[in-house]
Each structure stands twice: as structure tokens, then as C-alpha cells.
Ligand SMILES: NC(=O)C1=CN([C@@H]2O[C@H](COP(=O)(O)OP(=O)(O)OC[C@H]3O[C@@H](n4cnc5c(N)ncnc54)[C@H](OP(=O)(O)O)[C@@H]3O)[C@@H](O)[C@H]2O)C=CC1
């Protein structure tokens with residue numbers, strides 16, 4: 001088995017979907033463990049992977065392990081698997097707040113650790129993942145981990161002190177973007193557009209705008225100005241968004257998100 005997941009919830013499912021869709025791994029090369037039968041059956045049906053109720057079986061069978069349980073379960077799961085983790089295995093973590101130092105202390109032995117923060121757009125191959133490693137991971141092994149992470153989107157190696165910021169700017173931010181899309185669609189529905197059509201229009205506008213930022217290299221403010229015709233419709237919307245505090249709401253929400261990540 002090439003890849004093993006402990007915890008087969010939302011984020012693990014998004015990664016499974018991404019790596020299988022990319023062709024990097026076949027479903028039969030992936031194994032996942034979860035507490036409940038329902039959780040295991042869901043990923044077995046959706047992705048065709050092997051499943052087990054035994055976390056240790058995942059560690060015994062897979063080359064690379066992704067710890068995909070909630071942060072509050074990291075301590076107990078590591079205590080359960082630490083004796084079966086082999087020196088050559090790479091353990092990838094995806095939990096906010098769990099530092100390399102804290103993780104190493106839980107394992108209590110030399111383990112190759114790659115700390116990451118992915119996001120659910122991994123499911124459609126458009127993830128954004130940040131990664132950092134501990135001293136036992138060689139350059140070649142880091143490249144191997146990056147190959148897995150880039151199978152479902154972009155990956156960037158960052159200094160560990162940035163990992164809490166990454167949580168708010170890309171780990172959690174899909175949720176704010178979905179809220180924005182939902183709100184835009186609600187407004188369009190209020191003005192008479194059928195809901196399904198409203199989601200298409202709003203989501204495609206967000207997708208295209210994000211592509212413009214990534215592909216033109218222009219400042220987002222300049223791209224915004226290009227939409228605002230003098231005396232036109234857009235500047236009126238911009239005026240109201242400023243009055244209602246959109247920018248400040250986003251900044252304050254992200255500060256709260258980063259602060260929580262630091263405390264986890
Ligand atoms: N969702 C996201 O967008 C992102 C999540 N993450 C991180 O990914 C991790 C998982 O989050 P997410 O997928 O959202 O959470 P989920 O609750 O969807 O998935 C976690 C899964 O782990 C199972 N689980 C709990 N305890 C154990 C255990 N002891 N052994 C095996 N499986 C167990 C849970 O089962 P049960 O439901 O029965 O408890 C659940 O199916 C977290 O650390 C989160 O911070 C990182 C980036 C983005």
C-alpha cells in the first residue's frame with residue numbers, strides 16, 4: 001500500500017479524491033481507518049479504497065501515513081500507533097496548531113514528520129497546501145511528499161512559523177468563499193434568477209477572478225478598478241461593501257481564525 005489515512009472524514013476524502021483523480025495512486029494502493037463503519041463504508045464506496053477499523057493496520061501496510069483526525073484526537077492516535085511507525089515511514093500531519101516539536105514529543109522517538117495544511121479544493125485538484133518538515137526528512141523524501149501533495153493542487157514549503165496564518169488564508173478560507181458565493185446567489189435569486197443558475201454565475205465569476213489574480217500578476221486593486229466604470233454599477237456596489245465593512249469583516253474573521261489555530 002502506498003498511502004494510508006487515519007481518519008477518513010472530509011479532508012481525507014478530499015485528498016483521496018484528488019490523488020486518485022490525478023492518477024498518482026490507484027484506489028487499491030490506498031488504505032484508510034476510521035472509527036465508525038459508516039465513515040469507512042462512505043470512502044470505500046466513493047473511492048474504492050481498502051478500509052479497516054484498525055489504525056495500526058494502516059501504519060503496518062502503508063508507506064506514507066496521513067494523520068487525518070481532528071486535532072483533539074492527535075494525542076491519543078499517536079499514542080496508539082507510535083510503536084508500529086517504522087523509521088523509514090513518512091508521517092504527514094494536517095492538523096492546525098500541532099507543531100513539529102509537539103508531534104515529536106508525542107512520538108517520543110525519531111520519526112520523519114511533514115507538517116502540512118491542505119484545503120478541501122484538493123477534491124477537484126485545486127488544493128493549496130503548505131508544508132514544512134522536521135530534521136529527519138531528507139530533501140529527497142520532502143520531494144516525495146510534495147509529489148503526493150501536488151497531485152491535488154499547489155504545494156509550497158513554508159517556514160513553520162507561517163503555518164497558523166496558512167490555516168486562515170487557505171485552510172479555512174474556502175468556507176468564507178462558499179459563504180460569499182451563497183450570498184451572491186441569494187441576492188441574484190432575490191432579483192429573480194433561478195437558484196441553480198445563480199450558483200453557476202456566482203461561482204464562475206469567483207473562479208475567473210481568482211484566475212485573473214494568479215495569471216495576470218496584477219494587483220487585486222487594479223483588477224477591481226478595471227471593473228468599476230466611472231459613474232457605473234460596480235462602484236456603487238463597492239461603495240456599499242465598504243460601508244458595510246466587508247474588508248474589515250474578512251480581516252477580523254481571519255485574525256480570529258489564526259488565533260484559534262495558534263492555541264490548538
Ligand atoms: N475540513 C477541512 O477543510 C480541513 C481539515 N483539516 C484538518 O484535517 C483533520 C480532519 O478534519 P476533517 O476531515 O474536517 O474532520 P472529520 O471529522 O470530517 O474527519 C475526521 C475523521 O476521523 C475519525 N476519527 C476520530 N477519531 C478517530 C480515531 N481515533 N481513529 C480513527 N479515526 C478517527 C472521525 O470519526 P467520527 O466522525 O466518528 O469521530 C472522522 O471520520 C483535522 O485535523 C482538521 O483540522 C485541515 C485542512 C482543511
Ligand SMILES: O=C(O)[C@@H]1CCC=N1
Pocket residue numbers: 096167171172
Ligand atoms: O476548521 C478547521 O479547524 C479545519 C482546519 C482548516 C480547515 N478546517
